[in-house]
Amino acid sequence: VQAQEAAKNATRYNVTAGIARKKNKPLRLAAMSGLISGLTEKESVDYAPTGGLDSLREQWKQGLILKNPGLKNISFSLPLVSAGISHGIFVVSDLFADENTTVVIPAPSWENYSLIFKERWGAEYDEYPFYNSKNGFNIDGLRNTISTCRTDKIICILNFPHNPTGYTPLADEAWEICHVLRDAAEAGKKMLALCDDAYFGLFWEKEIFHESIFALCAELHPNLLAVKLDGATKEDFAWGLRVGFVTFAGKGLTEKHLDAITGKALASIRASVSSASMAGQQLLLKAMASPGYMQEKENALSDLASRYKAVREFVSLHPHKALYPMGFNSGYFLCMRTAGIDAQVLRRKLLDDKGIGTVAIGKEFLRVAWSCVDEEDIAPLFTEIWAAADGLAGTRR
Amino acid sequence: VQAQEAAKNATRYNVTAGIARKKNKPLRLAAMSGLISGLTEKESVDYAPTGGLDSLREQWKQGLILKNPGLKNISFSLPLVSAGISHGIFVVSDLFADENTTVVIPAPSWENYSLIFKERWGAEYDEYPFYNSKNGFNIDGLRNTISTCRTDKIICILNFPHNPTGYTPLADEAWEICHVLRDAAEAGKKMLALCDDAYFGLFWEKEIFHESIFALCAELHPNLLAVKLDGATKEDFAWGLRVGFVTFAGKGLTEKHLDAITGKALASIRASVSSASMAGQQLLLKAMASPGYMQEKENALSDLASRYKAVREFVSLHPHKALYPMGFNSGYFLCMRTAGIDAQVLRRKLLDDKGIGTVAIGKEFLRVAWSCVDEEDIAPLFTEIWAAADGLAGTRR
Numbered sequence: 001v002q003a004q005e006a007a008k009n010a011t012r013y014n015v016t017a018g019i020a021r022k023k024n025k026p027l028r029l030a031a032m033s034g035l036i037s038g039l040t041e042k043e044s045v046d047y048a049p050t051g052g053l054d055s056l057r058e059q060w061k062q063g064l065i066l067k068n069p070g071l072k073n074i075s076f077s078l079p080l081v082s083a084g085i086s087h088g089i090f091v092v093s094d095l096f097a098d099e100n101t102t103v104v105i106p107a108p109s110w111e112n113y114s115l116i117f118k119e120r121w122g123a124e125y126d127e128y129p130f131y132n133s134k135n136g137f138n139i140d141g142l143r144n145t146i147s148t149c150r151t152d153k154i155i156c157i158l159n160f161p162h163n164p165t166g167y168t169p170l171a172d173e174a175w176e177i178c179h180v181l182r183d184a185a186e187a188g189k190k191m192l193a194l195c196d197d198a199y200f201g202l203f204w205e206k207e208i209f210h211e212s213i214f215a216l217c218a219e220l221h222p223n224l225l226a227v228k229l230d231g232a233t234k235e236d237f238a239w240g241l242r243v244g245f246v247t248f249a250g251k252g253l254t255e256k257h258l259d260a261i262t263g264k265a266l267a268s269i270r271a272s273v274s275s276a277s278m279a280g281q282q283l284l285l286k287a288m289a290s291p292g293y294m295q296e297k298e299n300a301l302s303d304l305a306s307r308y309k310a311v312r313e314f315v316s317l318h319p320h321k322a323l324y325p326m327g328f329n330s331g332y333f334l335c336m337r338t339a340g341i342d343a344q345v346l347r348r349k350l351l352d353d354k355g356i357g358t359v360a361i362g363k364e365f366l367r368v369a370w371s372c373v374d375e376e377d378i379a380p381l382f383t384e385i386w387a388a389a390d391g392l393a394g395t396r397r
Numbered sequence: 398v399q400a401q402e403a404a405k406n407a408t409r410y411n412v413t414a415g416i417a418r419k420k421n422k423p424l425r426l427a428a429m430s431g432l433i434s435g436l437t438e439k440e441s442v443d444y445a446p447t448g449g450l451d452s453l454r455e456q457w458k459q460g461l462i463l464k465n466p467g468l469k470n471i472s473f474s475l476p477l478v479s480a481g482i483s484h485g486i487f488v489v490s491d492l493f494a495d496e497n498t499t500v501v502i503p504a505p506s507w508e509n510y511s512l513i514f515k516e517r518w519g520a521e522y523d524e525y526p527f528y529n530s531k532n533g534f535n536i537d538g539l540r541n542t543i544s545t546c547r548t549d550k551i552i553c554i555l556n557f558p559h560n561p562t563g564y565t566p567l568a569d570e571a572w573e574i575c576h577v578l579r580d581a582a583e584a585g586k587k588m589l590a591l592c593d594d595a596y597f598g599l600f601w602e603k604e605i606f607h608e609s610i611f612a613l614c615a616e617l618h619p620n621l622l623a624v625k626l627d628g629a630t631k632e633d634f635a636w637g638l639r640v641g642f643v644t645f646a647g648k649g650l651t652e653k654h655l656d657a658i659t660g661k662a663l664a665s666i667r668a669s670v671s672s673a674s675m676a677g678q679q680l681l682l683k684a685m686a687s688p689g690y691m692q693e694k695e696n697a698l699s700d701l702a703s704r705y706k707a708v709r710e711f712v713s714l715h716p717h718k719a720l721y722p723m724g725f726n727s728g729y730f731l732c733m734r735t736a737g738i739d740a741q742v743l744r745r746k747l748l749d750d751k752g753i754g755t756v757a758i759g760k761e762f763l764r765v766a767w768s769c770v771d772e773e774d775i776a777p778l779f780t781e782i783w784a785a786a787d788g789l790a791g792t793r794r
Contacts, residue, residue, distance in 0.1 A: 013770055279638055283429055356411075357413045
């Protein structure tokens with residue numbers, strides 16, 4: 001608070017901050033200046049505010065409305081900047097998870113959820129199979145799992161596009177998910193819809209629900225708090241800059257309520273990392289202001305869309321007797337169920353014999369991040385994977 | 398583990414990571430490339446390893462030995478990269494603090510310690526006055542406070558140069574601190590010496606102990622774990638890049654023990670931020686490799702040393718009847734005890750009437766970060782502060 005007041009009113013000398021200035025600019029080593037000529041001293045080595053740069057937060061909020069028209073007339077908080085999206089998950093867990101909370105999550109899912117919610121805070125962890133028998137989203141699994149939760153507090157992980165499957169619910173599935181959540185809230189459960197939108201915008205099929213499910217949850221029920229985690233990580237192809245956002249909404253929450261929750265999240269950020277990277281935030285802000293920005297993003301997305309089509313084409317033309325591609329329509333990944341094959345054995349063979357690195361999830365799934373190879377390499381890559389799987393039948397029973 | 402194996406052996410296609418590549422480089426938007434021309438795609442937007450870049454960790458370790466000759470033949474861990482030094486404090490608290498831990502800390506101290514250890518983990522928080530009656534480090538206070546701790550586990554905060562006082566123990570004081578810690582360890586307490594070296598190297602007087610007290614603690618006693626937190630934040634004038642380091646040592650700890658502790662800290666990093674900024678780490682690495690680096694740092698330090706001298710000169714020549722400069726010899730700050738004056742009132746007057754931003758700590762201390770103004774502004778700045786304090790006598794009893 002004292003530093004904020006000084007930033008506004010210390011017109012002559014501001015000697016509040018633990019930094020070194022020279023001629024009123026942060027003292028930056030020339031060895032660094034040359035590397036980041038596009039950023040001034042103040043834009044790179046100075047501290048960012050704990051909750052992030054105001055201008056970036058405002059612009060991100062405006063962007064959320066553009067990307068999610070459903071948010072247009074809905075009240076939601078000014079996004080806080082987290083040190084990456086994982087840090088956003090941590091902040092939410094810090095505020096809301098404990099031993100009296102159940103996390104409801106599809107399997108497979110990204111393992112960091114379990115590390116953060118289960119290992120760190122001791123939350124109950126109730127999994128349901130991601131897919132139904134039609135390779136679509138398993139609404140019944142979600143509903144049944146929620147209905148058997150013993151705790152009052154439930155955190156429902158909604159990570160779409162989903163890691164590792166690369167699946168995003170279709171519009172009707174998204175609505176059905178919301179109905180399940182609303183019913184639970186109506187039944188008196190204290191619901192938190194954790195919308196991890198890391199892969200937002202990487203949508204490769206028309207019938208996908210093209211907004212964040214956060215937009216549907218934001219005014220769903222007074223017993224449901226919606227949290228949106230997103231960031232530059234995937235949306236702006238800036239994984240290593242560590243710039244994420246945390247945004248809150250909920251039916252009946254006034255500006256004051258949202259400020260209070262945001263204040264608690266701010267305290268969590270402060271007591272975990274102090275603040276996120278200034279350089280990362282400024283790079284994002286400046287990129288967003290650059291005239292070519294939208295076109296460059298569109299080009300990158302259409303490049304990825306071509307790769308998706310190549311993957312889709314390959315798996316359609318080459319049904320494999322042991323590798324079953326799970327439903328995928330978005331994001332970076334394709335997950336295959338390995339029938340009769342131990343996915344770990346397949347991964348090992350691909351790596352050792354073919355120099356191909358993939359991720360085995362348990363013994364049953366192999367994840368391929370097709371986003372890592374160019375379009376012309378898609379068919380050769382999958383041809384190798386298909387061939388490697390031949391002859392491994394019987395390694396899993 | 399799978400990703401690490403793939404990084405080494407996936408010579409043809411590596412489709413493990415949740416990123417997008419183009420022609421084998423991370424897909425970076427042109428809008429960003431122009432701003433950080435000194436960093437390649439891989440050096441800026443790619444993910445960094447959870448524990449940080451190996452080359453940076455190795456170089457930082459070598460640097461620790463150069464900066465602290467006492468570490469030369471001592472075994473200590475390979476530093477982990479944290480998302481800034483605050484994050485390092487969080488990681489240590491995550492591993493070691495709980496309700497059965499007492500944090501022993503001088504007052505005043507940086508408030509984030511209390512937020513992290515007391516508010517977050519419910520640790521006991523035992524404070525002692527930073528100074529003794531001679532304006533030196535209060536060894537007796539430290540000893541007495543430790544001797545009355547009710548818990549077996551004690552975390553002793555050793556933040557030198559100290560925020561907010563700007564004081565670093567002299568060589569004999571540093572040894573006395575170690576004797577106190579060793580005695581407690583010998584008496585059976587499980588001691589953790591948390592050496593927060595954020596301001597390391599900013600030493601302005603000769604008789605200061607010029608190494609980190611970590612070097613003295615590293616082989617002190619089998620019941621004492623020494624942790625060193627430091628980083629580019631202040632040492633490389635890169636506050637907003639958020640690159641810190643966490644290093645462990647302890648008498649009798651083998652390579653295996655150190656690896657095990659480092660592994661736990663790695664898990665904490667993973668389950669809080671995933672990894673620190675790649676761009677920040679690469680900027681530091683490249684700056685360190687730049688031919689002008691050492692000279693530039695030396696120039697910056699001698700610039701700050703001149704400012705320190707100007708502050709020292711002013712307070713020597715102008716004793717004030719109500720502002721008592723506390724002992725200072727290092728870092729960025731000078732702290733004044735405000736006799737008979739409410740420091741909050743003085744801060745308010747300075748800000749509102751003079752446009753000067755300072756930090757009041759409680760009602761008793763005013764902190765001035767003289768590092769924020771150039772040498773020629775030091776005397777005018779303090780002249781204003783001195784004048785503002787006149788006439789405020791009696792606002793505190």
